[in-house]
Structures are given as C-alpha cells and as structure tokens.
Amino acid sequence: MSEHITVIGTVVGDPERRQTAGGHTVARFRLASTERRRDEASGNWVDGHTNWFTISAYRSLAENVLQSLGKGQRVIVVGSFRLRQWESAGKQGTSAEIEASAVGHDLLWATTEYRRSESAPQTVTPVTGLRDDAAPSASPPDEHAYAGASDSPF
Helix, strand or coil: CEEEEEEEEEECCCCEEEECCCCCEEEEEEEEEEEEEECCCCCCEEEEEEEEEEEEEEHHHHHHHHHHCCCCCEEEEEEEEEEEEEEECCEEEEEEEEEEEEEEECCCCCCCCCCCCCCCCCCCCECCCCCCCCCCCCCCCCCCCECCCCCCCC
C-alpha cells in the first residue's frame, strides 16, 4: 500500500543520518501525531490516540532535515505512506512509514528562519510579467510569481 499523506506531529528523537548503498544521504526520524479533541463533559481539550510514524527523507531533503530538525519540534510532513510488515528475533509487527517529499516546521507553535541551502534545487524560474512587446519597467519582477502560475492568488 502506498498513499500520499500529510501528517502533523512532534519529532520524538533527533534525526539520524544514514547512507544508501549508492552513497546518498538518508535522514530518518520518528514522529508522534496525537489526535486532540474536546471533551464534551468538561469542555477541555484532551489527547486522543497517538499514531507513530517512521519518516525517511533522501538526498538534499535529508541534509536539510538533519540541519533543521530536533527532538520535540512540531513539523508537517508530506510524502508517500506505506505499511510495512516486519519480523525480528521472533517478534512480528507492522510499522507505518512515510517517505517524505516535503518537511517543514509547524508555524502554529513556533517561528523559524528560512535559509536557502547551497545545494537547493533551482527548478523554479521567476516570471517577469512582461509581454514580448512591452518595454521593461524600472521595478523588479514579482519574486513570488513563477512560471506556470495563474493570476489567482491560490
């Protein structure tokens, strides 16, 4: 089973550095995602069930995870979800794993400082917004407009 998933939770241990057989960097960490619900009787918010995930990030995402995340931080993870059956020393179980395509801090709980990494992929090209026959203006292009973007802010 492989599904696209977004999970918000708490990093429960510092990310660990690993290597693939091909020498690529892998960052692995555990994430606890606890349901919060309002207790109708008391009116208070209470913790519900906690889901535990093993998160793996590869290559440049792995390097950035290793430099940016630590135990106790709230994060948002987007990636491919897999249930994996395992057996070890006579024990069997199922683990929930996510191969991350994006990881970021949850800004509801903290602030963070964005620094572009040296090896960040340069796949997005800014659009000037000029027609072919328009004269260039004195103002710089909108740094938030990108190729393929529509006029909609969403």
